[in-house]
Amino acid sequence: MHKQEVTIYDVAREAKVSMATVSRVVNGNNNVSKETRDRVLEVIKRLHxxxxxxAQGLASKRTTTVGLIVPDLTNLYFAELSKGIDDIALLYKYNIIITSIENRLMKEDQVIQSLLNKQVDGVIYMANRLPNEAAEAFKRTNTPVVLAGTRNNRDEFASVTIDYKKADTEALNLLMHDGKKNLALVVGDEDAVVNGENRIPAYNEFIKENNLGEPHVYTGVKDYSDGYNLYPQLVKDGIDGIIVTRDISSVGILNSAIDAGKKIPEDLEIITASATQLASVVRPALTTIKQPLYDMGAVAMRMLTKLMNNEEVDETHIELPYELVKKQSTLNR
Amino acid sequence: MHKQEVTIYDVAREAKVSMATVSRVVNGNNNVSKETRDRVLEVIKRLHxxxxxxAQGLASKRTTTVGLIVPDLTNLYFAELSKGIDDIALLYKYNIIITSIENRLMKEDQVIQSLLNKQVDGVIYMANRLPNEAAEAFKRTNTPVVLAGTRNNRDEFASVTIDYKKADTEALNLLMHDGKKNLALVVGDEDAVVNGENRIPAYNEFIKENNLGEPHVYTGVKDYSDGYNLYPQLVKDGIDGIIVTRDISSVGILNSAIDAGKKIPEDLEIITASATQLASVVRPALTTIKQPLYDMGAVAMRMLTKLMNNEEVDETHIELPYELVKKQSTLNR
DNA sequence: GCTCTAAGTGCAAACGTTTACATCTTTTCT
DNA sequence: AGAAAAGATGTAAACGTTTGCACTTAGAGC
Incomplete structure (x- = not known):
C-alpha cells in the first residue's frame, strides 16, 4: 500500500478551510454553514x-466493524444465520470480519484475540463453546458479545436462540404419538452447550417420564458420512424414531436407509433440528424443527448495535418462536 | 470503546526500554538482544x-485484511470457495472482511468503496460483474484484486477459474452420446461474464456444429423454485438433456420431474455445473461438472498474497482442472 | 450602543503504532 | 592498538483522522 493519495488535508487546502471543518462535513456535523459545506463537498467529489x-478508527475509537465467529462457513445453518446478521449490519453500516474456527491451525482464543486486536466494536459468536480465556478477553476490552443460535454455560452473554428443550420435547411427542417406541437423539458435538444443557437433558427426561426404556444418544455425528454410517447401528439398536441436530447428518441417515431398501417414515421416522434448504430438498422431505435462522441472526445483530451504542436493552436472552414442520419423513396423520 | 488500557508505552516503561524496542519484539525483528527480548516478552505477558x-495499520499502511465480495452467503458454491480462501488467509494471517452484494440496499460500487476505505490490502471478488466505477477505484488505490470462479470482461484482473467452454462442451458431448437430441442450457444470470462469454457461446457452437436444431437457452433460473417451475416448459419444448449452472436449480428441476412422475435420467438427463454438497445428496444424485471450488478459493487467495507482497506472479489467469463426474442423473454406460 | 449567545471555524493535541535515522557499544579484522 | 563493521537501542516524525477548546463574527435582547 502506498501513502494515501488524497487526504483530508488536501481537501482542506483546496476548499480553503481547516481539516476540522472537512471532518465535520464528512461526518454530517451540522455546525457548518451551507456555503462551506457545499464548497467542501464539491472539492471532495472533485478530488475523489x-x-x-x-485513521478514523484510531482517532474515534470506533471501527464500525463487528466480528463474526462461526464454526464452518459451508454449514448452511450458519450461512443462514449469517445472512440475517449481514443484512442488519449493512443497514447500520457495519462491516463484518468473519472468522471460522473449525480450522485447527489456530486455537479459538487466538482467533478471538486477533479479532479483538482489530478493534471490532462488537462480536457475534456462533460457536458451540466459549472458552474462558476468550470470555475474559471480551470483558477486559469491554467488547459486547451476542451469541446467536448458541448459548453460554452460565448465560453470561447475551443470546438469541429458540427454546430447545420445548422444541425437542414437542418433536419427541410427535414421534411417540406416531407409535414409535424406540426413540433416539443424534447430536454433533456432545460438548456444545445447547446439546449438553438443553437437548440431551430434554431427551433423557422425556424417555424417563414416558417409560420408553433405555435412552439412546448418539454423539459425534457431524457430517453426511457420519450419518450414513450410523444407520446400521440404529437398525441394530432397534431405533424407529430419531431427532437429528444437523440436517446434513439427517440426510446421510435418510439416504443410508433408502439405499438399504428401507421405507421412510414407516421403518424410521426422522426429524431434523436444523431446517436449512437441505431438509426440504431431499426426498422424502424431512420433517423439521424449523428455527427462524435468518431472524435469529438479524435480531442478534440488532441487539449488538444497541449494546455497542450503550443503549438500554430490555432483554438479553431472546427466544424466538420455532415451528414443527411436518413433511414426509414422519407419518402424516 | 474506551481508551486502550495497556499500550506499547506501558510495556516500554515497565520493561525499561523504548517503544521502538517493544515494537521490534512484537514484530519479530531480530535486532534485539536475547535478554531484552525476554524481559519485554515477560512484561507483555504480565500486562496482557x-x-x-x-494503529499498526495506520502506521505501517498494511492492515493484513482482505476483502471478500460475494453475491450470496447462503449459496454453497460461494461458501465452498470461501472456505478455501479462508484457510489460506488464516495461514498467512490475514483477516477477512466479507460483504455480500445481492442485497440491494447499497450498490456494488458503494460496497466496494466502503471496503477500500477500510484499507484492505487486497480483494477477492466472486460476483458476476465488476462495474467500471469499482474497477477504477481499485486501480486508483492500487489494491490488488483476484477474481475467483468468475471472470472480468476484458481480463483486466487476475482470476482463478476452470475452462468453462471445454467443460460444457464435454458435458454436452456426454448428453449427445447418450442419444439425447434436444439439449438445453439453463443459466442463472444472463449477464454474468462466465455465462455470457463462455457458457452460452460454447453451447451455441456445439448445437450448431452438431446440427442439433434450435438452441434452447433458459436464463434467469436462479433458485429452487425457478428450477421447479421451469420443468413444464422443458417438457413443452421437448428437451431431453440439460446443463444447469446452479445446482439448487438443478434440484428444483429434478424434483419437479419426479413429482410429475417422470424418470430421471430416462426422460431427462441432467448435468449440473456447480457441484456442491447438494448435488451428491439428492436422489438420483446429479452428474456434475465438478469444479475444485475449495482449491479455486485457496489458489486465488494464495495468488492474492503474492500480489499484496509485490512478488512475481507468473500466471495471472489460472485454470484449474475440472472433472466430469457421472452419477445417476445421466445414463450409466 | 452594549452585552450576551450562538453559529461557524480553526488550532493542536490526541489516538497507538512503525520506522528512518542517529547514537552508543561491542566485536572483528588487520 | 586502532579502524571498521555489526549489533542494540533510543529519538522523533510520520500515518490520517477526530474532537475539546478557543476564537471570531454577527445578530438578538435590552
Missing part, C-alpha cells in the same frame, strides 16, 4: 476524496 | 498487552 477508515 | 491493529 475518501476518508481513511483506519 | 495486545497490539492495536488499527
Amino acid at each position: 476524496y475518501q476518508p481513511n477508515a483506519v | 498487552y495486545q497490539p492495536n491493529a488499527v
Whole structure:
C-alpha cells in the first residue's frame, strides 16, 4: 500500500478551510454553514476524496466493524444465520470480519484475540463453546458479545436462540404419538452447550417420564458420512424414531436407509433440528424443527448495535418462536 | 470503546526500554538482544498487552485484511470457495472482511468503496460483474484484486477459474452420446461474464456444429423454485438433456420431474455445473461438472498474497482442472 | 450602543503504532 | 592498538483522522 493519495488535508487546502471543518462535513456535523459545506463537498467529489477508515478508527475509537465467529462457513445453518446478521449490519453500516474456527491451525482464543486486536466494536459468536480465556478477553476490552443460535454455560452473554428443550420435547411427542417406541437423539458435538444443557437433558427426561426404556444418544455425528454410517447401528439398536441436530447428518441417515431398501417414515421416522434448504430438498422431505435462522441472526445483530451504542436493552436472552414442520419423513396423520 | 488500557508505552516503561524496542519484539525483528527480548516478552505477558491493529495499520499502511465480495452467503458454491480462501488467509494471517452484494440496499460500487476505505490490502471478488466505477477505484488505490470462479470482461484482473467452454462442451458431448437430441442450457444470470462469454457461446457452437436444431437457452433460473417451475416448459419444448449452472436449480428441476412422475435420467438427463454438497445428496444424485471450488478459493487467495507482497506472479489467469463426474442423473454406460 | 449567545471555524493535541535515522557499544579484522 | 563493521537501542516524525477548546463574527435582547 502506498501513502494515501488524497487526504483530508488536501481537501482542506483546496476548499480553503481547516481539516476540522472537512471532518465535520464528512461526518454530517451540522455546525457548518451551507456555503462551506457545499464548497467542501464539491472539492471532495472533485478530488475523489475518501476518508481513511483506519485513521478514523484510531482517532474515534470506533471501527464500525463487528466480528463474526462461526464454526464452518459451508454449514448452511450458519450461512443462514449469517445472512440475517449481514443484512442488519449493512443497514447500520457495519462491516463484518468473519472468522471460522473449525480450522485447527489456530486455537479459538487466538482467533478471538486477533479479532479483538482489530478493534471490532462488537462480536457475534456462533460457536458451540466459549472458552474462558476468550470470555475474559471480551470483558477486559469491554467488547459486547451476542451469541446467536448458541448459548453460554452460565448465560453470561447475551443470546438469541429458540427454546430447545420445548422444541425437542414437542418433536419427541410427535414421534411417540406416531407409535414409535424406540426413540433416539443424534447430536454433533456432545460438548456444545445447547446439546449438553438443553437437548440431551430434554431427551433423557422425556424417555424417563414416558417409560420408553433405555435412552439412546448418539454423539459425534457431524457430517453426511457420519450419518450414513450410523444407520446400521440404529437398525441394530432397534431405533424407529430419531431427532437429528444437523440436517446434513439427517440426510446421510435418510439416504443410508433408502439405499438399504428401507421405507421412510414407516421403518424410521426422522426429524431434523436444523431446517436449512437441505431438509426440504431431499426426498422424502424431512420433517423439521424449523428455527427462524435468518431472524435469529438479524435480531442478534440488532441487539449488538444497541449494546455497542450503550443503549438500554430490555432483554438479553431472546427466544424466538420455532415451528414443527411436518413433511414426509414422519407419518402424516 | 474506551481508551486502550495497556499500550506499547506501558510495556516500554515497565520493561525499561523504548517503544521502538517493544515494537521490534512484537514484530519479530531480530535486532534485539536475547535478554531484552525476554524481559519485554515477560512484561507483555504480565500486562496482557495486545497490539492495536488499527494503529499498526495506520502506521505501517498494511492492515493484513482482505476483502471478500460475494453475491450470496447462503449459496454453497460461494461458501465452498470461501472456505478455501479462508484457510489460506488464516495461514498467512490475514483477516477477512466479507460483504455480500445481492442485497440491494447499497450498490456494488458503494460496497466496494466502503471496503477500500477500510484499507484492505487486497480483494477477492466472486460476483458476476465488476462495474467500471469499482474497477477504477481499485486501480486508483492500487489494491490488488483476484477474481475467483468468475471472470472480468476484458481480463483486466487476475482470476482463478476452470475452462468453462471445454467443460460444457464435454458435458454436452456426454448428453449427445447418450442419444439425447434436444439439449438445453439453463443459466442463472444472463449477464454474468462466465455465462455470457463462455457458457452460452460454447453451447451455441456445439448445437450448431452438431446440427442439433434450435438452441434452447433458459436464463434467469436462479433458485429452487425457478428450477421447479421451469420443468413444464422443458417438457413443452421437448428437451431431453440439460446443463444447469446452479445446482439448487438443478434440484428444483429434478424434483419437479419426479413429482410429475417422470424418470430421471430416462426422460431427462441432467448435468449440473456447480457441484456442491447438494448435488451428491439428492436422489438420483446429479452428474456434475465438478469444479475444485475449495482449491479455486485457496489458489486465488494464495495468488492474492503474492500480489499484496509485490512478488512475481507468473500466471495471472489460472485454470484449474475440472472433472466430469457421472452419477445417476445421466445414463450409466 | 452594549452585552450576551450562538453559529461557524480553526488550532493542536490526541489516538497507538512503525520506522528512518542517529547514537552508543561491542566485536572483528588487520 | 586502532579502524571498521555489526549489533542494540533510543529519538522523533510520520500515518490520517477526530474532537475539546478557543476564537471570531454577527445578530438578538435590552
